[in-house]
């Protein structure tokens with residue numbers, strides 16, 4: 294009886310302190326493993342940030358204020374340093390040169406993602422491209438994404454983006470306090486049309502709820518350190534670990550829910566193709582060609598779903614971050630008005646053709662992306678071969694992080710790095726894509742779209758969305774903080790979790806004049822009457 298009690302007590306302890314217990318077990322296993330397999334090259338690993346025994350920096354990944362810590366380490370250790378979480382080594386790259394060299398020039402071996410049994414294999418069924426290791430399925434999927442998202446295709450989508458941007462302006466006139474949701478509606482509607490051919494005219498609808506349910510689950514599995522098995526992948530097949538952990542069950546249920554949503558979108562499109570009501574869209578082309586491309590139906594449905602996932606919240610949170618950042622420097626709003634009045638005037642709204650003549654607005658886009666990369670940690674790649682960089686050994690299977698919190702806040706390149714100063718880009722001639730292709734990494738604007746073979750496939754589409762909406766918002770509206778609602782411009786102003794999505798905040802958005810308001814309303818009324826026609830777009834299979 295007493296022995297039984299002791300065992301139950303132990304079991305309860307293990308269940309309640311599961312993360313700690315698994316780390317301790319992992320620690321012992323690691324020590325034994327290290328002694329047996331000592332490799333002399335490990336003397337040349339990059340400098341290590343000291344941490345607690347075994348746990349090391351695992352808990353850093355649970356912290357909301359990782360960016361200042363990551364920046365501080367870069368200041369202390371220089372271009373490259375190392376941390377550990379569980380048994381995994383993280384190599385942090387803190388200079389544009391190192392990211393250029395490893396992610397871009399050596400992309401043949403730095404384009405993978407680390408093993409994530411929970412996030413990738415179970416919760417995703419191996420079908421989420423952003424988490425996929427560098428393998429044949431990734432290459433096939435990436436080739437499909439590539440064709441949908443070329444610069445030329447992005448040009449074609451301007452019809453859709455222009456139309457949705459007009460609705461966004463009128464939504465802002467009608468319900469300015471809901472700007473946060475309007476930006477989200479805009480981004481979702483553009484991607485739904487490209488992918489499935491249908492619009493999202495209202496934010497409050499089942500399609501949006503479903504996609505945000507998917508994103509909510511994605512955040513839960515994606516958050517570094519959240520799942521022990523993703524910190525110590527060797528546990529995935531460990532019978533003792535699996536006796537205590539329900540990760541497989543949770544992972545499967547996440548996958549089944551996401552799969553049901555992506556298959557519902559896919560099947561709805563299929564039914565509309567069968568009854569002849571489907572709009573022209575990329576998904577329609579993929580429905581007839583996925584088998585030829587070596588994909589099964591579920592993979593094809595997840596490619597479509599993947600576009601929604603990768604393209605909607607990234608774009609809308611950048612737009613919402615822009616509003617917050619612009620409020621941190623009201624002078625930037627005045628300068629934007631001045632530029633738009635001079636170049637565009639008040640008798641028409643800005644168009645895509647104005648982009649080259651609006652360097653301050655382009656600067657607003659770049660400055661937002663510099664200050665608000667999409668997560669609080671960095672851009673993670675994984676190397677598939679042992680490698681050396683400047684005398685440092687980088688073991689195969691490391692998580693190699695582009696530390697954008699160091700690179701994009703380097704005071705030598707960006708004086709007053711925490712300030713939103715779009716003017717610093719006035720003489721910068723390159724688009725994000727051109728900048729990413731420059732051989733000298735120090736000339737790149739920012740690394741917020743990632744790098745190498747994994748670089749954001751949708752950056753051309755994203756850039757156009759950011760430009761047109763920021764230009765229109767600045768052209769048509771004044772923006773100001775609201776008395777009694779203090780704003781937090783620091784990283785603490787972001788929602789909990791790994792993303793840099795701002796917490797909802799208040800902002801007074803008012804039309805600049807009756808003339809501006811009338812123009813925005815008239816052009817939306819006309820656009821609504823004419824409808825949107827993108828039948829000219831040719832998606833290749």
Ligand code: HEM
Nearest residue numbers: 422423603604607608611742743744747748749750751755
């Ligand atoms: C402001 C908006 C956006 C930002 C900041 C952004 C950023 C990123 C980043 C950092 C990555 C990972 C890159 C890497 O690992 O090196 C990525 C991947 C990706 N993005 Fe974007 N993105 C944005 C919008 C979009 C849009 C609009 C689309 C599609 C329409 C899109 C499609 C993708 C896809 C398909 C991938 C996966 C690439 C792969 O793993 O091979 N993104 N994005």
